[in-house]
Amino acid sequence: MGSAGRFTISVAALPASLTTANAGIMTASRYLFAISRDQLLPRLFNRVETRSKTPWIAVLATGVLVLVAMFVHLEILVWAIRDSYLFPDGSQGYCVQAWRRMRPGWSEVTAVAGLTGPSSRSAWGAGRRLAGRRPSRVCGGLRKWHPGRNWTMGCCRAAEVRQNSVSGRTVLP
Amino acid sequence: MQLAKDLGLIHIFSLAAGAMISSGLFILPGLAHARAGPAVVLSYFLAGLLAMRGLLSIIELTTAMPKTGADHFYISRAMGPAMGTVAGVLSWFSLSPKSAFALVGAAVLLLVTILYTLMITVTSGVLGAEQLDKRQPSWDRPDGSPSASPPCRLL
Numbered sequence: 272m273g274s275a276g277r278f279t280i281s282v283a284a285l286p287a288s289l290t291t292a293n294a295g296i297m298t299a300s301r302y303l304f305a306i307s308r309d310q311l312l313p314r315l316f317n318r319v320e321t322r323s324k325t326p327w328i329a330v331l332a333t334g335v336l337v338l339v340a341m342f343v344h345l346e347i348l349v350w351a352i353r354d355s356y357l358f359p360d361g362s363q364g365y366c367v368q369a370w371r372r373m374r375p376g377w378s379e380v381t382a383v384a385g386l387t388g389p390s391s392r393s394a395w396g397a398g399r400r401l402a403g404r405r406p407s408r409v410c411g412g413l414r415k416w417h418p419g420r421n422w423t424m425g426c427c428r429a430a431e432v433r434q435n436s437v438s439g440r441t442v443l444p
Numbered sequence: 445m446q447l448a449k450d451l452g453l454i455h456i457f458s459l460a461a462g463a464m465i466s467s468g469l470f471i472l473p474g475l476a477h478a479r480a481g482p483a484v485v486l487s488y489f490l491a492g493l494l495a496m497r498g499l500l501s502i503i504e505l506t507t508a509m510p511k512t513g514a515d516h517f518y519i520s521r522a523m524g525p526a527m528g529t530v531a532g533v534l535s536w537f538s539l540s541p542k543s544a545f546a547l548v549g550a551a552v553l554l555l556v557t558i559l560y561t562l563m564i565t566v567t568s569g570v571l572g573a574e575q576l577d578k579r580q581p582s583w584d585r586p587d588g589s590p591s592a593s594p595p596c597r598l599l
Contacts, residue, residue, distance in 0.1 A: 274561055281557040284470040288550035290462030295543030297459070302536040304447070305513020309520060311529045324448035333540050340544035348541050356538040359515040359531040363501045366522040370505070 296333050303329035447512060467549045 304326040307316035320327045340348060451459075477484045502514070511517045515535045520528020 274564065277557055278561040280470060281553050281561070284466075285550055285553050285558065287462070287465045287470065288467065288546045288553065291464075291466035291546035292543040292550070294459050294463035295539050295546065298463075299536050299539035299543070301512050302516055302532045302539070305511075305516045306529055306532045308512070309516070309525065309528070311525060319447060324446070326447065333536070333543075336537075336540040337544045337547070340541040341548055343541075343544075345545070345548065348545055352538045352541050352545070355534045359519070359535045359538075360498055362519045362523065362527065362531050363498070363505065363515060366518045367501045367504055369522045370508070370518075 292337075296330065296337060299336075300326060300329040300333040303332060466546050471549075 303312065303316045306312045307314060307329070316326065316329045316332065318326065318328050343351075473484065473488075476487060480487050505518045506514060509517060509521075513532060516528050516532030518528075519531040
């Protein structure tokens with residue numbers, strides 16, 4: 272491509288990298304905010320600025336971590352990014368299965384796609400029937416020994432998560 | 445106090461597209477093509493299938509529970525607050541270095557490529573184009589000395 276092509280690609284890639292950094296800081300700070308809202312981190316991170324309504328202390332803390340991470344060797348950084356996301360990613364898959372088993376047809380998107388519900392005739396439903404009752408049994412075990420048992424799914428079903436009988440939409444507190 | 449929740453479809457789309465389009469689109473396909481050759485299309489298809497699995501999970505959870513702190517919220521409600529906190533902190537710890545990675549990439553792009561090209565352009569304006577043709581950028585040298593352009597190795 273030559274020098275002109277390299278210049279063009281670089282000019283296109285520069286704002287792309289900047290928006291990635293922006294979105295990363297925006298989303299990462301909300302994790303701190305949410306953990307603090309559930310009273311599992313100091314209440315400091317739950318502070319919301321009055322005018323713009325943004326969690327500015329969480330954003331600031333995320334910015335400090337970003338600044339520190341910029342001076343780490345890049346291969347270590349990539350390794351840390353990849354490996355630390357394995358647990359949340361796997362747990363999300365577990366959550367989908369567990370929530371589906373708890374309340375079939377709870378999500379409108381997959382209900383439309385025909386993926387959920389015990390009456391589903393798709394291969395997905397057959398696979399779920401083959402899988403047996405294991406997720407709920409695991410959930411029951413967790414509920415039994417876990418100290419914060421009013422957080423877990425059994426009580427979500429009772430108190431927190433209701434389903435609107437008219438629209439079928441899941442209602443959250 | 446509640447957060448301001450006024451992002452619409454176009455805002456979320458712009459945010460997600462801006463977050464995804466970065467070094468993964470501009471740099472990594474070249475590296476993958478250098479190793480896999482034309483089969484890079486197949487490898488991207490397989491990687492897309494793997495990514496689709498996570499995407500479907502996220503879609504289902506997010507449309508049903510649009511709450512702040514995605515992973516932490518779902519996992520703490522399904523597996524208990526301990527697991528939820530671990531997942532939330534790990535997600536925070538994996539998203540913030542991604543910003544740092546993008547910022548380092550932007551700095552390298554700005555310094556190495558754009559400033560270098562501008563410098564060449566200005567120099568060619570001063571010296572004349574016949575001087576420029578004899579020059580070669582350090583990364584295009586036939587002997588391929590890697591120490592000539594250390595910042596390029598970052599990419």
